[in-house]
Amino acid sequence: MNLKLKIWRQKDAKDAGRMVDYNISDVSPDMSFLEMLDVLNEDLNNKGEDPVAFDHDCREGICGMCSLHINGEPHGPDRGITTCQLHMRKFKDGDTIYIEPFRAKAFPVIKDLVVNRSAFDRIQQAGGFISVNTSGNTQDANAIPIQKHNADLAFDAATCIGCGACVASCKNASAMLFVSAKVSQFALLPQGRIEATERVLNMVKKMDEEGFGNCTNTGACEVECPKGISLENIARMNREYLFASLK
Amino acid sequence: MAKSALLKSSLGKKYWMALTGLFLCLFLVGHLLGNLQLLSGSKDAALHFNQYALFMTSNPAVKILSYLTYFSILFHAVDGIVLTVQNRKARPKGYVKNNPSANTIWASRNMAVLGTLILVFIVTHMVNFWAKMHFDEKMPLQTVTINAGGTDMEFYLTTNGDYLPKSRVDQNVIEIKNRTEFYDAAAGVKINEGYKDLYKITVAFFKNPDYGLIASILYALAMVVLGFHLYHGFGSAFQSMGVNSPKHSPFIRNFGKAFSIVVPLLFAIIPLYIHFILKV
Amino acid sequence: MALDSKIPNGPISDKWTDYKDHINLVNPANKRNIDVIIVGTGLAGGSAAATLAELGYNVKAFCFQDSPRRAHSIAAQGGINAAKNYQGDGDSTFRLFYDTVKGGDYRAREANVHRLAEVSANIIDQCVAQGVPLAREYGGLLDNRSFGGTLVSRTFYAKGQTGQQLLLGAYSAMNRQIGRGKIQMYNRHEMLDLVVVNGKARGIIARNLVTGELERHSAHAVVIASGGYGNVFFLSTNAMGSNATAAWKVHKKGAFFANPCYTQIHPTCIPVSGDHQSKLTLMSESLRNDGRIWVPAKLEDAQAIREGRLKPTQLAEEDRDYYLERRYPSFGNLVPRDVASRAAKERCDAGYGVNKTGEAVYLDFASAIMRYGKEQARIKGFDDSDAALVKKLGTEVIENKYGNLFQMYEKIVDENPYQTPMMIYPAVHYTMGGVWVDYNLMTTIEGCYAIGEANFSDHGANRLGASALMQGLADGYFVLPYTIGDYLAKDIRTGKIPTDLxxxxxxxxxxxxxxxxxxxxxxxxxxxxxxxxxxxxxxxxxxxxxxxxxxxxxxxxxxxxxxxxxxxxxxxxxxxxxxxxxxxxxxxxxxxxxxxxxxxxxxxxxxxxxxxxxxxxxxxxxxxxxxxxxxAYVAAWEYKGKPSEAVLHKEQLVFDNVKLVQRSYK
Structure with missing residues (x-):
């Protein structure tokens, strides 16, 4: 099939940037979206133009490196997938596809479609851990039984891949789903309860400092999250934070 | 840390938003129950409504609640503005192509606009009625016309259930002081108290030949706006307060949806009823 | 230069304990004066960085991705082995050791493998303490599954995302140290050379991938944890960015490269769909528990299928060749990865391949669906001769077991694997070879270490399922922190290494x-x-x-x-x-x-x-x-200017505890 692409091009962080039109032909419906961009880049490269920069790595939906805002939605129109798992059969011959970087003050553009998501790392550094050293003498893994239900919920929260689609889809560029996933994971486990108060206060403080917006419960994040992280995690964080603040 | 967190943090602001919002939902219920008396159609509708209006403006407990309501409205609005400004700043450059309807409902994205419209409505509404009730020196007192022996006589209704003939006021035997109090003009002694006739004001407003139709329609439209605001806001408040679990959430969500439809609908019926149906 | 593997003396079960008892330690005040560079932040690099920082060293960690959480360890699906014997099925340190040496076709170093088996149990304790949500049973205790090549259930898992959960555990441990300032994290940086001063590794040259700037970073030791080199095949299950550059630069600076030809080809991957293909996707090995692998028995049928004239479901049972069941009656579809992969290639080379490219075989769940369906029908008291009902019930069972994998397959291939057999083909998955290291995990360059998939040490010629995660974390959490200390104890008076040398x-x-x-x-x-x-x-x-x-x-x-x-x-x-x-x-x-x-x-x-x-x-x-x-030796190659001139060094493998036998799956 033949497609018209409108891609955000921005030379570097200082450049103003603009949308540029490209035509691409002979796209196979079996291609992944990123493979389609590979073909475009090969073509641009052969013509002596600068290829489009975009982040990607594992290309199987787990590393969280790929991003892209495609036709108005992070990771494109399909559900429960990342951009690397989006296939061209989701589009029709003659379609126009808009491709933009994830937009947020906290995610500044590095080049073209590549953004800097280090703010996520810094939030994790503020408290997204359990303070246990590696000694080889921690107690036996089965010493504390954990309710299967809670272990499963903790797992579901822990499957967040840190891609930033929640921020990109949120009209307020809020990072609540991301932060709450980590807060929830640990809040649900006995190991994590010990530092629960400090963790939620510190992580939220950092989240605010990084310039993410406030949650207005629109639920866009949950819909667009490639891993289906639930809004219940945000509610859990709201609870955790409320109790932590009252302590 | 903890104290300032409750005021300054993003989550703290959301708690206040939710708490004030939920309190205002309670207020809506109270306000609606009172207003519904306008629909009763009985011959005592005016009396009941005016009694209610008096109660709402004089009872000390209600007074506290009303101050809380004023505060909630103001705080909800100011907090909402602060949040909106911050949220705008969080995405200084928007998308060229955005498809938000793919992942959100319209109301949830437009709470600030809806809220602003509601605020405008509240101000208008208070000027129309609340201010008159509180400050208007020319606020009429409720009267009834009774046919006694073939002639219509007009009486003031008093709070202790008496009827004071209007003619005695007209003849200056009785004086009205402090807007509602009846004084014996000669003795200078308070003898009774009347009802401010809010009912009359209300009916006159929506029946006004010049602007009654427009006002009724605008009031009904304002309730549509309120409905959308509540449609998202009600459930959202619980989420903000951390109440969301597979067990409770479906009920809260459905209740919120019903609330957002029923309450504004009933409110909206009142002006339309008065304008189109009520016979005076 | 003779290779010295520095294996401690004594009986195999005492080597590691004795070793730890006698190494040099660095006192906490001195650790503050010592810098360590770690290249790569996967399971091995991430866990090493966190642990060394906890101990007090100044760690500089480098990754080419935008965050350490993206390292390709994250894509590991199945699980992690540990000799915990929670199931009481007779597992032990020795059994894990034995299975690993045997599974590696007797080409691994006994002492390293035994140490790996010894620390395996600690890994699970450590990860649970960190809040890694491993799967649990209803009683609240940890669950296990079994994997190929073993007779016990020793694999711990977190659904199909074990690698992700373990990596995020190591990442969180790193974050704690980054927050404390003990790790300096360099995201979007690529190591492009090793700096050797007086025969010792003393730093690296890294390129800041955002600005393009070349940076000099010095340290008292350099740890390479940059993973394997599967991407030399262009198409593999590795991430697009996975590369051998750090390991190869070290090799060119004098570290020997061992057994590069040992590569694991995983039998169950989604086949290549066309020339545009950029990478391959693995489907978990667990599918072979219920799927039957086959190709058409007649060449003309295979051709008809390739040309789209025939559907696989139209082919009669007697026209199908279940070649694994035919060749290996006792193990059938569950033969080890290398055997299954070669058998698929053999059939496809002979012209029996079933997709456009002729490089795919069927993995068919139809008989499993009917088998489970009949069982369910009987349990629920339905009529088990009602084929439609049986199929529906059976499909539900399969969906519960493999739903996410089937969904992934459907997204990529656009065919419903419940109705038509899956197509699979082998793909490059893991490289057992890597930088040669001694028992201390040090390369032939003093002060330069290699851990995780980047080294060659523990899997011999073939890796068992669920052992890669185990090795990465063992190296990073429990081995390197000891062995590197022994070396760094000599560097406490060196002071900061200047970068203007x-x-x-x-x-x-x-x-x-x-x-x-x-x-x-x-x-x-x-x-x-x-x-x-x-x-x-x-x-x-x-x-x-x-x-x-x-x-x-x-x-x-x-x-x-x-x-x-x-x-x-x-x-x-x-x-x-x-x-x-x-x-x-x-x-x-x-x-x-x-x-x-x-x-x-x-x-x-x-x-x-x-x-x-x-x-x-x-x-x-x-x-x-x-x-x-x-x-029976490790082939360690020394760089001499060109690959063709590389010089072979042999490390003879001594097997004192395991008897060498021919593997058979007939």
């Missing part, structure tokens, strides 16, 4: 020269063009089955391709900016050398073992034939 200058200049060469080259083909061609040579001639003639051809073709690459590659943009094509060019340049050494190693190893299959060395039934007399 001539060695840094020279290394930086060399890197700059290479970068400039690419930018200034006026070639006509993209980097991917060459990478694809390299991959094709590797896959065709150095892939699942190899022979001397093909290997000789491959060596010549790769050398020629490398020359062509330097002459004709086209890299757009500039050096001092974000330039993904330049990044790729640097990586592919190294693959083009590594690929040649890979073929050379495969050519010299005149035997078949594990992931290395030489067609000349097989039994009459077509099975791998080892030559323990002549090849």
């Amino acid at each position: 001539p060695e840094f200058e020279e290394a930086e200049n060399n890197v700059r020269t290479q970068l400039e060469r690419f930018i200034n080259n006026k070639g006509t083909h993209t980097v991917d063009h060459f990478h694809r061609r390299l991959g094709k040579i590797m896959w065709d001639k150095v892939g699942m089955a190899r022979n001397a003639q093909g290997l000789n051809e491959a060596i010549n073709e790769i050398a020629a391709l490398r020359e062509e690459f330097y002459r004709d590659v086209k890299v757009p943009g500039t050096m001092d900016s974000f330039n993904q094509e330049l990044e790729k060019a640097m990586r592919v340049a190294d693959f083009l050398e590594l690929g040649e050494l890979f073929a050379k190693d495969a050519l010299h190893r005149n035997e078949s073992c594990g992931g290395h299959f030489r067609e000349e060395y097989q039994t009459e039934e077509g099975e791998a034939q080892r030559d323990d007399e002549n090849f």
Whole structure:
């Protein structure tokens, strides 16, 4: 099939940037979206133009490196997938596809479609851990039984891949789903309860400092999250934070 | 840390938003129950409504609640503005192509606009009625016309259930002081108290030949706006307060949806009823 | 230079304990004066960085991704082995050790493997303490599953995302240390050379991938944890960015590279769909528990299927060839990975492949669906002769077990695997070979260590499922922190290593020269063009089955391709900016050398073992034939300017505790 692409091009962080039109032909419906961009880049490269920069790595939906805002939605129109798992059969011959970087003050553009998501790392550094050293003498893994239900919920929260689609889809560029996933994971486990108060206060403080917006419960994040992280995690964080603040 | 967190943090602001919002939902219920008396159609509708209006403006407990309501409205609005400004700043450059309807409902994205419209409505509404009730020196007192022996006589209704003939006021035997109090003009002694006739004001407003139709329609439209605001806001408040679990959430969500439809609908019926149906 | 593996003396079960009791320690005040560089932040690098920082060293960690959480360890699905014996099924440290040595086709170093088995239980304790949500039973205790090549259930898991959860555990431990300032994290940085001063590793040259700037970083030791080199095949299950550059630069600076030809080809991957293919996706090995693998028995049927004239479901039972069940009646569809992969290739080479490219076989769940369906019908008291009902019930069972994998398959292939058999084909997955290290995990360069998939040490010629995660974390959490201390104890008075030494200058200049060469080259083909061609040579001639003639051809073709690459590659943009094509060019340049050494190693190893299959060395039934007399050694290659001139060093493998036998799955 033949497609018209409108891609955000921005030379570097200082450049103003603009949308540029490209035509691409002979796209196979079996291609992944990123493979389609590979073909475009090969073509641009052969013509002596600068290829489009975009982040990607594992290309199987787990590393969280790929991003892209495609036709108005992070990771494109399909559900429960990342951009690397989006296939061209989701589009029709003659379609126009808009491709933009994830937009947020906290995610500044590095080049073209590549953004800097280090703010996520810094939030994790503020408290997204359990303070246990590696000694080889921690107690036996089965010493504390954990309710299967809670272990499963903790797992579901822990499957967040840190891609930033929640921020990109949120009209307020809020990072609540991301932060709450980590807060929830640990809040649900006995190991994590010990530092629960400090963790939620510190992580939220950092989240605010990084310039993410406030949650207005629109639920866009949950819909667009490639891993289906639930809004219940945000509610859990709201609870955790409320109790932590009252302590 | 903890104290300032409750005021300054993003989550703290959301708690206040939710708490004030939920309190205002309670207020809506109270306000609606009172207003519904306008629909009763009985011959005592005016009396009941005016009694209610008096109660709402004089009872000390209600007074506290009303101050809380004023505060909630103001705080909800100011907090909402602060949040909106911050949220705008969080995405200084928007998308060229955005498809938000793919992942959100319209109301949830437009709470600030809806809220602003509601605020405008509240101000208008208070000027129309609340201010008159509180400050208007020319606020009429409720009267009834009774046919006694073939002639219509007009009486003031008093709070202790008496009827004071209007003619005695007209003849200056009785004086009205402090807007509602009846004084014996000669003795200078308070003898009774009347009802401010809010009912009359209300009916006159929506029946006004010049602007009654427009006002009724605008009031009904304002309730549509309120409905959308509540449609998202009600459930959202619980989420903000951390109440969301597979067990409770479906009920809260459905209740919120019903609330957002029923309450504004009933409110909206009142002006339309008065304008189109009520016979005076 | 003779290879000294530095294996401690004594009985195998005491070696590690004795070793730890007698090594040098660094006192906490001195640790503050010692810097360690770690390249790569996967399970091995991430866990090492966190642990060394906890101990008090100043750690500088580097990754090319935008965050350490993205390392490709994250993609591991199945699980992690540990000799916990929670199931009471007779597991023990020795059994894990034994299974690993046997599974590696007797080409691993006994002492290392035993140490790995010893610390395996600690890994689970550590991860649970960190809040890693491993799967649990209803009683609240940890659950286990069983994996190929073993007789016990010792695999811990977190649904199909075990690697992700373990990596995020290590990442969180790192975050804690980054927050404390003990780890300095360099995201979007690529190590482009090792700096050796007076024979010791003292730093690296790294390129800031955002600004393009070349940076000098010094340290008292350098740890390479950059993973494997599967991407030398272009198409593999590795991430797009996975590369061998750090390991290869170390090799070029004097570290020996061991057993490059040991590569694991995973049998159950989604087949290539066309020339545009950029990478391959693995489908968990667990599918082979219920799926039956087959191809058409008649060539004309295979052709009809390829041309779309025939559907697989239309083929009668007697026209299907369940070749694994036919060849290996006792193990059937559950033969080890290397055997299953080769059998698929054999059928496809003979013309029985079932997709457009002729490189796919069927993995069919129809009989499992009917089997489970009948069982369910009986349990629920329904009529088990109602085929539609049985199929519905059976489909539900399969959906519960493999739903997410089936969904993933459908997204990629656009076919419903509940209704039509899945198509699978083997793909490159893991490399057992890597930088040679001694018992201390130190390479042949003093102060330069290699851990995780980047080293060669623990899996011999074939890795068992769920052992990669175990090794990565064992190296990082529990082995390196001891062994590196022993070395660093000598460096407490050295002081900060200055970065203005001539060695840094020279290394930086060399890197700059290479970068400039690419930018200034006026070639006509993209980097991917060459990478694809390299991959094709590797896959065709150095892939699942190899022979001397093909290997000789491959060596010549790769050398020629490398020359062509330097002459004709086209890299757009500039050096001092974000330039993904330049990044790729640097990586592919190294693959083009590594690929040649890979073929050379495969050519010299005149035997078949594990992931290395030489067609000349097989039994009459077509099975791998080892030559323990002549090849029970580690082949460690020394760089001499060109891959073709690499010099072979042998580390003889001594088996005191495991008896060498021929593997059989008949």
